[in-house]
Amino acid sequence: MNDLLDLADPDLYASGRAHAVFHDLRETDPVHWQPPTPDRPGFWSVTKYADVNRVLSDYETFTSERGTLLNLLGRPDPAAGRQLAATDPPRHDHMRAPVQQALNARAVDLHMSAVDEAVNAVLEPVRRSAGSVVDLAAVFRELPLAAVGPLLGVPESDRARLTQFAEMCAAEDDPDVRLPDGVTATLRRGHRELFAYFADLVRQRMRQPGDDLVSVLVTMRFEGAPLPAGAIVANAYSLLLGATVTLPGVPGAVLAHLAATGSYRAWAQRPDLLDSGVEEALRFATPGMHFVRHTRRPVRLGRQEIDAGQPVVAWLSAANRDPAVFDAPDRFHPGRRPNRHLAFGSGRHYCIGSHIARRTLRLLFGRLLAEVSDLELAGPPVRVRSAFLSGLKHLPMVVVA
C-alpha cells in the first residue's frame, strides 16, 4: 500500500486521513523512504515519538542548516547560519540568547494584560453570534497578531495584511491562499512582501529603537558585532510566521473535535483542568506538522541505515499520537498527565514563543470555557490543504452561551 503513499501531498492532510496513515506507518514502516518525484527529491520520514524526538534534538547528527520545511526540499536555504531556525548550535545558542530573554516567562508577564484585552476583543463576534452560525476559524485567525503584534512592534492597521502574507508562506498549496500564478509564485510573493515589510520596520527601529522584538534584533550583538540586516529581517519573518500561522490551529482542531464528539461540556465543567487541557490541546492539534533535518553523517535509525546528506522529516503530528507514549492518542483528554508532547518541537530549537503561546491559549480557553456552555457544529469543518500546517479554514459553529 505504501507505493502510492506521498507524505508531501497536501491532499493527504486536507482529506483528514493523515492520522490513520501515520498510525499505519508507525507500526509497519516507522523509518519510511519517500521516493523522489519529478518535482522534489526523495526523503526519509520518522513517525515514532522516540525517533522524532531524537531527530529534533540530536543536532550533531541532524543539521537544520539545509532547510527545515518540505517546501524548501532540494534547494539551499539562504537563511542558513543567519536565522535561528536554520542555524545549528553552538552559533544558534549565541544568537538565541537575547531573543529568548525578550520572550521568557517574566518578559511575557509584562504583556499579558494587553494580550488578555486582545483575546477578549477577538471573542466579541462569538458573543454577538447569539445562537446564529459563526465561523470560529475566522475568529481564531485574528488571535495570533492580536497577541504578538505589540510584542513584535507591528501596528494594528497592518495585521490583516501580514496574516494574509504569512498564510501564503505556510499554506501555499491551499486553493484559497494560492495565487492564480501557482504555488511557487505564491510562496515568492508572500515571502518578499514580508521581507520588504520587515526591512522597512528594521530601518525605522535602527533610527529609533523601542522595546519590541525587532528592536531587540536590531540592537543585539552576535559574535562581537550587530546582526547583519539580512539576519534581522529573516529572524523577524520567522518569528511572525511561527506565531501567526500555527496558533489558530489549536482551538480550531480541539473545538471541532469536542463538538463532533459531544464532549465539550465535560471539559467546561472542570475549570481545574484548564492548564492540562491546554497542553492536551497543543498535543491534539499539533499545528506545525513537521520539521526537516539533514543527516550530517551516516546514521542508523530504527532498522534503516541512512547515508550522510539525506533529508529526514520529523513528523511532530505523528509523534504526538504515538500510543507507546500517549494512551488512547486520538482521544482528547483534558486531564492527561504526563503530557510530554512535541507540538513546540524538542531540543535547542524548542519554540521560542512557547511561553506567550501557552499563556494566550490559557486566556482563550479560559474565557471560552467560562462563557460558552456548549457548541454545535453547523456544517463540516474544512481543513487547510497543506503538508506543513494543520488547521481549519472553516469551522461553522452554533455557540450556546
Added chain:
Amino acid sequence: MNRQALDLSTEYVAPRDPVEQQLAELWTARLEVAPIGVHDDFFELGGDSLLAAELQLAIDQLFGVEVPTWTLFLTPTVAELAATIVAELASA
C-alpha cells in the same frame, strides 16, 4: 561570475546614467556578477531576500534617500530602483 553564465530572462542593457551606473556597481560588488544590465532581475542574478535587506541599507547610505523597500523586493531591477531614487531625490 560573468552574466552570460546565468540563465536570465532579460537582454543586457548597459546603465544609461550615473545613478544606474552606481547601482550596477553596487550590485556587482554584492552579487559578484558582471556586467549587470539595467533590466536584470535581482533574484535571477542570484540575490536572495536576506541580501536584498542588506542592499537596501547600502542604497540608503549611498544616495542619502530612503527608497520604499517594495521596489527592491517586488520590482527588483536597476532601472526601477534608479527611477525611484531620482524621484525621491527630487522630492527631498
